[in-house]
Amino acid sequence: MVQASMRSPNMETFKQQKVEDFYDIGEELGSGQFAIVKKCREKSTGLEYAAKFIKKRQSRASRRGVCREEIEREVSILRQVLHPNIITLHDVYENRTDVVLILELVSGGELFDFLAQKESLSEEEATSFIKQILDGVNYLHTKKIAHFDLKPENIMLLDKTIPIPHIKLIDFGLAHEIEDGVEFKNIFGTPEFVAPEIVNYEPLGLEADMWSIGVITYILLSGASPFLGDTKQETLANITAVSYDFDEEFFSQTSELAKDFIRKLLVKETRKRLTIQEALRHPWIMSKGEARAPEQWKTQPTQLKTKRLREYTLKCHSSMPPNNTYVNFERFAHVVEDVAQVDKGCHALAGAHDTLQDDVEALVAIYNEKEAWYREENENARHNLSQLKYEFRKVESLKKLLREDIQTTGASLGGMARKLDHLQVQFEALRQQLSADVQWMQELVSSFQLESRNTDGYGLGSAFHQNTSESLSELLNRSHTEEILASLKL
Known part of the structure; x- marks a missing residue:
């Protein structure tokens, strides 16, 4: 143990380091209200000691823990003594919550x-x-x-x-x-x-x-x-x-x-x-x-x-x-x-026995009344809960039916979408065929115009061309409209 001269308690300083960095902490040897003692081994030497963890009081108003002044006094005294029949202090560490005394292992x-x-x-x-x-x-x-x-x-x-x-x-x-x-x-x-x-x-x-x-x-x-x-x-x-x-x-x-x-x-x-x-x-x-x-x-x-x-x-x-x-x-x-005060209190309690009995009976009556009221409220709550459960089951059933309807509607929409895609394909084919027919008719009309111009210088070709165009348009409108309407019959 290191000998030290007695210093004022407020002069005591402890190592602000983690004791676990220097000692392997082992089994518990004993404990108290504000302290616990554990076996430990010094890492550098392998020697065994006892680590006494003293819980520090966090504030002056607190009643939990040991105030720092008392811990410092204990450490100061232990640092003075060195005798075969007195435990020796080896080292002291401090963390946020504890002061740790490393003591001779007894x-x-x-x-x-x-x-x-x-x-x-x-x-x-x-x-x-x-x-x-x-x-x-x-x-x-x-x-x-x-x-x-x-x-x-x-x-x-x-x-x-x-x-x-x-x-x-x-x-x-x-x-x-x-x-x-x-x-x-x-x-x-x-x-x-x-x-x-x-x-x-x-x-x-x-x-x-x-x-x-x-x-x-x-x-x-x-x-x-x-x-x-x-x-x-x-x-x-x-x-x-x-x-x-x-x-x-x-x-x-x-x-x-x-x-x-x-x-x-x-x-x-x-x-x-x-x-x-x-x-x-x-x-x-x-x-x-x-x-x-x-x-x-x-x-x-x-x-x-x-x-x-x-x-x-x-x-x-x-x-x-x-x-x-x-x-x-x-x-x-x-x-x-204290004993006299307790005795006086006992006499006061004995004198107030009847009053306390009346109070107890009144409290029992109030309790019974409250119990009946709570029982009635409990029955109402149970009835309301049962009704809510019934309504909940109804809503669950409707949700199930609605889910099935949604699934059926979704299937129908899928079929209609497929038919619409098929019609779009047919419409595109008809459009392409019609475009080809119109182009052919235009070419045919153009050839008639050329021939008429060569044979009739008095406008007979123009009249023929006009009559021919009207006839062809009517024919096309009639034939293609009927085909389209026939295809649209779903």
């Missing part, structure tokens, strides 16, 4: 899932895991960084195939750098693990992480959650009252040193709560076999049953809301007032 699963698969767990094993958590938190706290979201889902194993797997703290979406003299308040985190000062909206510091470690240790050793109630409101009320105990059913095999460690973490007053340095020096963490009671020194270490832890993890996975990281629990800040 493939061993959750710590609690790993422990739940074991038949039993010794306190020595438990302390080895808690010690790793404390080492990671100690590194953060020396840099004045509070995680604010320590819980089993964010305690992962790098590789679960070795006897004592290596722990990695993940998900720094809620992490903040605590500045001296600057008061910081917020309501966030997962209700089951948040400290009383978060619930009460009091100034926050590194102490909130120590409370969460106490809750995690309690669950790890017993499989039971110290403050978990039937509702979130009940859970938060238990936290503010620090209402928990070491039930003999769950802690009969647990050492007093372990209980003392938990007691000193689950303290409401932040000044009296163990610091990270004090927790690392606690006898339960420092000791190995000494953690057992004197009468157990000569016997094997007590084995804690993991059955209840297995049940706890199964229940958490089946009921876990999506994306605990970015869920805002602001609605629980004034839980007592």
Whole structure:
């Protein structure tokens, strides 16, 4: 990971390039409300990483996505840290909708899932895991960084195939750098693990992480959650009252040193709560076999049953809301007032019961009336539809008859056209024959004129020619007209 000095969040810049150009994106590893984590492989080196796609909030008024300031804060913190028990940041990309964090691939699963698969767990094993958590938190706290979201889902194993797997703290979406003299308040985190000062909206510091470690240790050793109630409101009320105990059913095999460690973490007053340095020096963490009671020194270490832890993890996975990281629990800040308002509302509803009953009866009567009206309208519509169908069938029948008539007329027109073509051919032949006859007659008349001029000098030839022409014209008119009329009889 590339180390970088802490900069103001608004100074953070990300690579404005497509992450797919540099990484092959693979299977999904996990998802939340505004983030999804996928396995990826760097093309240039072949190394595997985890790509966390964080959906950006598109506008200040929107409630969907993570605002850029929060993303930049997470990236800025990850760029500061380099520790064996903390996930490392490799690279950051940004596109129009997402910021993509290329993170160290942590493939061993959750710590609690790993422990739940074991038949039993010794306190020595438990302390080895808690010690790793404390080492990671100690590194953060020396840099004045509070995680604010320590819980089993964010305690992962790098590789679960070795006897004592290596722990990695993940998900720094809620992490903040605590500045001296600057008061910081917020309501966030997962209700089951948040400290009383978060619930009460009091100034926050590194102490909130120590409370969460106490809750995690309690669950790890017993499989039971110290403050978990039937509702979130009940859970938060238990936290503010620090209402928990070491039930003999769950802690009969647990050492007093372990209980003392938990007691000193689950303290409401932040000044009296163990610091990270004090927790690392606690006898339960420092000791190995000494953690057992004197009468157990000569016997094997007590084995804690993991059955209840297995049940706890199964229940958490089946009921876990999506994306605990970015869920805002602001609605629980004034839980007592909300409960009082709900109670008052219930009384108001009880008082208005009779009025509501009358309203319901009136609505039922209106509904029945409207139903009868709609039924009648429906019958009318059905009748009209039936009539329309009948008229439609009539129109279809007429269309069919008209189509047949058109086809018949078309056939007749075709026959007439053929006859007309035949007549035009006959007319052309007659015209040519008539033209030839006229030409012959003209030649014949011309020859008569010549002969008459030679024999009769007194105009007898002209008279003959006139009489002959008239006779021939009459003959031609009579013969050809009758022939044409005869041919026109269709």
